[in-house]
Amino acid sequence: xxxxRLPLLTIVxxxxxxxxxILLLTNKEKTNFIKLTANIVSAIxxxxxxxxxxxxxPSAEGxxxxxxxxxVPSVGINYFMGIDGxxxxxxLLTTLLSFxxxxxxxxxxxERLKEFYILLLLLEIGMIGVFVSLDFILFxxxxxxxxxxxxxxxxxxxxxxxxxxxxxFFLYTLFGSVLMxxxxxxxxxxxxxxxxxxxxDAVKMMSHNFDPRVQFWVFLAFFFGFAIKVPMFxxxxxxxxxxxxxxxxxxxxxxxxxxxxxxxxxIRFSLPxxxxxxxxxxxxxxxxxxxxxxxxxxxxxxxxxxxxxxxYSSVSHMGFVMLGMFAMTPVALQGSVLQMINHGIxxxxxxxxxxxxxxxxxxxxxxxxEGLAKVMPLYSAVFAIMMFSSIGLPGLNGFMGELSVLVGxxxxxxxxxxxxxxxxxxxxxxxxxxxxxxxxxTIKNPANEKxxxxxxxxxxxxxxxxxxxxxxxxxxxxxxxxxxxxxxxxVERVNPEALKxxxxxxxxxxxxxxxxxx
Amino acid sequence: xxxDLASISSEIFLSFVLIAFLIVDPFLKRKKIIHFLSLFSxxxxxxLLFLEPLSESLFFxxxxxxxxxxxxxxxxxxSSFLVILLSEKFLEIEQANLTEYYFFILLATVGMMxxxxxxxxxxxxxxxxxxxxxxxxLSGYLKKENxxxxxxxxxxxxxxxxxxIFVFGFxxxxxxxxxxxxSSIAENIKNFSDSPIALLAILFILSALFFxxxxxxxxxxxPDVYEGAPTPVTAFLSAGPKATxxxxxxxxxxxxxxxxxxxxxxxxxxxxxxxxxxxxxxxLTQKSLKRMLAYSSIAHxxxxxxxxxxxxxxxYWGILFYLLAYIFMNISAFGLILFLRKGNSWGEDIDxxxxxxxxxxxxxAGIVIIxxxxxxxxxxxxxxxKYLIFSSAIKEGYVxxxxxxxxxxxxxxxxxxxxxQALFMKEPSEEIKYEPDSFVSMAITFSILALLLLGILxxxxxxxxxxxxxx
Numbered sequence: 001x002x003x004x005r006l007p008l009l010t011i012v013x014x015x016x017x018x019x020x021x022i023l024l025l026t027n028k029e030k031t032n033f034i035k036l037t038a039n040i041v042s043a044i045x046x047x048x049x050x051x052x053x054x055x056x057x058p059s060a061e062g063x064x065x066x067x068x069x070x071x072v073p074s075v076g077i078n079y080f081m082g083i084d085g086x087x088x089x090x091x092l093l094t095t096l097l098s099f100x101x102x103x104x105x106x107x108x109x110x111e112r113l114k115e116f117y118i119l120l121l122l123l124e125i126g127m128i129g130v131f132v133s134l135d136f137i138l139f140x141x142x143x144x145x146x147x148x149x150x151x152x153x154x155x156x157x158x159x160x161x162x163x164x165x166x167x168x169f170f171l172y173t174l175f176g177s178v179l180m181x182x183x184x185x186x187x188x189x190x191x192x193x194x195x196x197x198x199x200x201d202a203v204k205m206m207s208h209n210f211d212p213r214v215q216f217w218v219f220l221a222f223f224f225g226f227a228i229k230v231p232m233f234x235x236x237x238x239x240x241x242x243x244x245x246x247x248x249x250x251x252x253x254x255x256x257x258x259x260x261x262x263x264x265x266x267i268r269f270s271l272p273x274x275x276x277x278x279x280x281x282x283x284x285x286x287x288x289x290x291x292x293x294x295x296x297x298x299x300x301x302x303x304x305x306x307x308x309x310x311x312y313s314s315v316s317h318m319g320f321v322m323l324g325m326f327a328m329t330p331v332a333l334q335g336s337v338l339q340m341i342n343h344g345i346x347x348x349x350x351x352x353x354x355x356x357x358x359x360x361x362x363x364x365x366x367x368x369x370e371g372l373a374k375v376m377p378l379y380s381a382v383f384a385i386m387m388f389s390s391i392g393l394p395g396l397n398g399f400m401g402e403l404s405v406l407v408g409x410x411x412x413x414x415x416x417x418x419x420x421x422x423x424x425x426x427x428x429x430x431x432x433x434x435x436x437x438x439x440x441x442t443i444k445n446p447a448n449e450k451x452x453x454x455x456x457x458x459x460x461x462x463x464x465x466x467x468x469x470x471x472x473x474x475x476x477x478x479x480x481x482x483x484x485x486x487x488x489x490x491v492e493r494v495n496p497e498a499l500k501x502x503x504x505x506x507x508x509x510x511x512x513x514x515x516x517x518x
Numbered sequence: 519x520x521x522d523l524a525s526i527s528s529e530i531f532l533s534f535v536l537i538a539f540l541i542v543d544p545f546l547k548r549k550k551i552i553h554f555l556s557l558f559s560x561x562x563x564x565x566l567l568f569l570e571p572l573s574e575s576l577f578f579x580x581x582x583x584x585x586x587x588x589x590x591x592x593x594x595x596x597s598s599f600l601v602i603l604l605s606e607k608f609l610e611i612e613q614a615n616l617t618e619y620y621f622f623i624l625l626a627t628v629g630m631m632x633x634x635x636x637x638x639x640x641x642x643x644x645x646x647x648x649x650x651x652x653x654x655x656l657s658g659y660l661k662k663e664n665x666x667x668x669x670x671x672x673x674x675x676x677x678x679x680x681x682x683i684f685v686f687g688f689x690x691x692x693x694x695x696x697x698x699x700x701s702s703i704a705e706n707i708k709n710f711s712d713s714p715i716a717l718l719a720i721l722f723i724l725s726a727l728f729f730x731x732x733x734x735x736x737x738x739x740x741p742d743v744y745e746g747a748p749t750p751v752t753a754f755l756s757a758g759p760k761a762t763x764x765x766x767x768x769x770x771x772x773x774x775x776x777x778x779x780x781x782x783x784x785x786x787x788x789x790x791x792x793x794x795x796x797x798x799x800x801x802l803t804q805k806s807l808k809r810m811l812a813y814s815s816i817a818h819x820x821x822x823x824x825x826x827x828x829x830x831x832x833x834y835w836g837i838l839f840y841l842l843a844y845i846f847m848n849i850s851a852f853g854l855i856l857f858l859r860k861g862n863s864w865g866e867d868i869d870x871x872x873x874x875x876x877x878x879x880x881x882x883a884g885i886v887i888i889x890x891x892x893x894x895x896x897x898x899x900x901x902x903x904k905y906l907i908f909s910s911a912i913k914e915g916y917v918x919x920x921x922x923x924x925x926x927x928x929x930x931x932x933x934x935x936x937x938x939q940a941l942f943m944k945e946p947s948e949e950i951k952y953e954p955d956s957f958v959s960m961a962i963t964f965s966i967l968a969l970l971l972l973g974i975l976x977x978x979x980x981x982x983x984x985x986x987x988x989x
Binding site for chain 2 (some may be wrong): 071072073074075114115137140141144145147148151152155156162163166167170171174175178179181182185186188189
């Protein structure tokens with residue numbers, strides 16, 4: 001049990017810093033050494049994060065692996081880390097996708113490798129930090145740290161319109177996060193004035209009942225911070241530019257992790273700390289989510305650019321996550337959290353799939369490709385699996401997430417579920433049509449005739465994602481089990497009625513074997 | 519009386535050094551030694567600060583050495599030290615006279631140190647003038663360069679005008695209260711709370727101070743002077759004198775005019791809003807780094823004024839911490855120009871920094887840290903400073919001002935990171951020579967490390983700022 005006593009969260013968060021230090025001291029000509037170091041460091045960090053699963057106790061209440069050290073005592077800022085089931089899943093997703101995106105850059109990135117890998121590892125520190133922080137200022141620090149490396153990743157290694165996309169991403173998210181900071185400060189002073197304890201400790205704020213009017217304004221401030229990151233409907237315009245112009249690794253992490261920071265913010269802070277305001281905002285949030293689902297799908301249908309299509313599909317999928325979250329039933333929330341993971345898996349993989357042909361042909365136009373399945377059979381198989389995972393085919397992960405979201409939403413209002421379901425149909429339409437246009441048919445463009453199929457490294461980077469897609473699709477119980485406790489806690493706080501009427505509303509669609517919470 | 523002298527030992531020491539410079543100068547063969555002497559004497563005077571006994575009343579109640587003045591004296595000495603580090607290479611290349619330059623820098627430093635401890639209108643005025651006159655000379659220091667001459671003259675004319683307004687305000691105050699000491703002014707002026715003369719006096723004093731800290735609508739001189747002045751002097755002007763002006767601002771309004779708080783706060787609130795907004799919008803389109811930083815320093819004055827408006831514990835605390843971080847940000851940002859040569863001049867445009875990361879990755883990474891601090895992104899000192907300032911606004915209920923402040927600081931990202939973009943995302947041009955210099959590097963490295971320290975381990979510095987608040 002010695003390992004369990006180590007400050008595991010600090011280690012997982014800051015382990016990539018070792019890689020950064022080594023890379024800083026390395027001559028930039030030693031490209032293989034640089035690549036190898038980055039890969040090894042991110043792989044080890046993934047293995048370390050698996051230790052969290054080993055020592056995590058899913059049936060325990062509250063936060064685990066807690067580390068708390070006073071940082072700025074005069075104003076009550078703590079170095080306070082801890083995870084529950086929701087953050088554990090996201091930390092694992094982060095370490096996995098970070099490793100995969102380091103791996104998938106092996107061939108695609110050819111210049112300024114040293115800076116590239118330093119920024120990727122820095123990004124990993126920031127992303128993990130966001131998911132493990134329980135002190136608001138610490139959370140904000142990591143939240144902002146993420147922006148800087150991503151800005152440079154897009155701006156240096158991006159394509160065509162990279163400068164515009166990079167600054168647009170940075171400005172948009174910064175506008176949101178500074179407003180969020182004001183919300184945090186307001187909570188701090190109000191909590192301090194009401195309890196006499198001035199602290200940025202988010203856990204203490206979760207058990208304090210703020211005045212509904214205060215909650216309203218703070219929710220609005222948080223909304224700007226988180227909704228821009230998700231991105232929710234009217235704030236999504238940075239996303240297609242940033243995702244499309246970013247290098248493959250950047251797109252994978254943007255879609256896979258950075259968007260989850262927004263949804264995570266809602267479920268970790270907005271819902272439990274501001275339950276009254278959250279309930280009040282349900283109609284607006286649901287409306288925006290439904291618009292995002294339908295609008296994102298329709299815009300995806302129209303895209304001529306392969307990568308832009310995948311980018312817009314994120315808007316639609318994140319709409320599902322937000323819909324499930326603001327349906328506020330246990331089932332819907334489970335679906336919402338699972339859908340966060342699923343989106344990371346399937347969209348991350350889809351971006352890598354685009355990246356692979358982009359590396360070979362340096363174009364992303366759908367019309368440039370046709371009949372690739374003939375020359376790239378393995379590639380087309382991987383693409384098919386990930387496409388079905390994204391569409392939500394039964395047996396794959398997307399189905400489980402979308403099903404739970406729809407079931408949970410249906411219990412609240414069937415109309416919402418009905419509209420969302422049309423989004424699934426549209427989703428199938430644009431993905432299948434894309435697949436048909438690029439993979440099927442005959443090769444007409446001679447440039448496509450000699451396209452190489454996946455090599456071993458490229459295939460390997462998909463393996464963990466494929467395994468996860470099937471695992472979650474066939475046997476999702478362990479995932480539901482891990483997130484069960486924290487989700488009940490959130491529901492208990494934000495929507496206790498949902499727990500009181502078990503006859504009408506099934507609390508779980510996948511009972512874990514323990515006796516039901518009544 | 520002898521005890522009184524001990525309380526200003528640091529200033530006395532520097533004054534002796536100044537006189538020594540003038541005497542020794544004609545006999546010096548290698549004038550460069552003055553550079554090291556200045557650094558050395560600033561170090562000694564910094565150490566002497568720790569030995570200065572605190573005293574409520576010195577020299578017939580004209581000076582006061584409290585934690586507040588010690589804090590600012592420390593800031594002043596550190597910023598002068600960094601500026602001198604920046605100057606060595608510059609003066610050598612421009613072939614300017616050495617001794618006079620260091621003389622004026624140290625003279626201004628002494629003036630500012632007295633200003634930080636002044637509690638009497640006469641000493642405030644005198645020390646203010648010592649600093650100002652030295653600054654006028656320094657701005658016009660490069661005789662052969664038109665821009666520098668223009669800057670010197672412009673600064674001089676507008677500066678004396680503003681001093682005139684300052685003194686005009688003082689004379690009204692004296693007329694009403696028959697006193698020049700801040701504490702007795704505060705006692706007597708209470709009785710005139712409805713008197714238009716008192717309001718006029720405060721308005722005059724405010725206007726002169728707004729000029730000094732370059733707040734809208736008295737900011738017009740800033741871009742021209744900052745652009746025209748020799749670069750190390752610009753760094754100097756933007757740091758020490760700015761911090762000291764805020765010190766005297768705090769001292770005057772909190773110690774002499776607290777009874778008019780509601781009135782001046784209203785003025786400052788609006789000035790703060792227009793200052794940060796104007797500074798940011800004007801900075802958006804600048805091509806010259808110096809002009810851009812000049813407008814950005816206008817914007818920063820606006821943020822600091824938020825703390826002034828909000829007041830309370832957090833507000834004044836925030837101002838002190840902000841100024842501490844601010845001197846490091848500004849000196850290092852202006853100092854960057856001294857790395858680049860373009861033909862016979864300096865690389866003063868943002869475009870001149872194109873592709874610098876390919877020549878020096880470490881420096882470019884450091885510049886990004888400076889930029890992050892200027893925007894207020896953690897983990898840098900700039901973030902903690904802004905956090906304290908915005909905290910005060912939220913705490914005291916100035917939510918609209920806080921919203922305007924954060925939106926402005928997000929907007930500022932756009933122009934600051936044009937430099938980041940130039941460093942990493944553009945191709946270098948052959949015309950620009952990257953010439954690192956050990957003294958300049960030292961100053962910039964020190965500033966960057968200070969910014970990181972202020973951001974990552976802010977606790978001791980925050981307590982330092984807190985105990986230095988005016989009682």
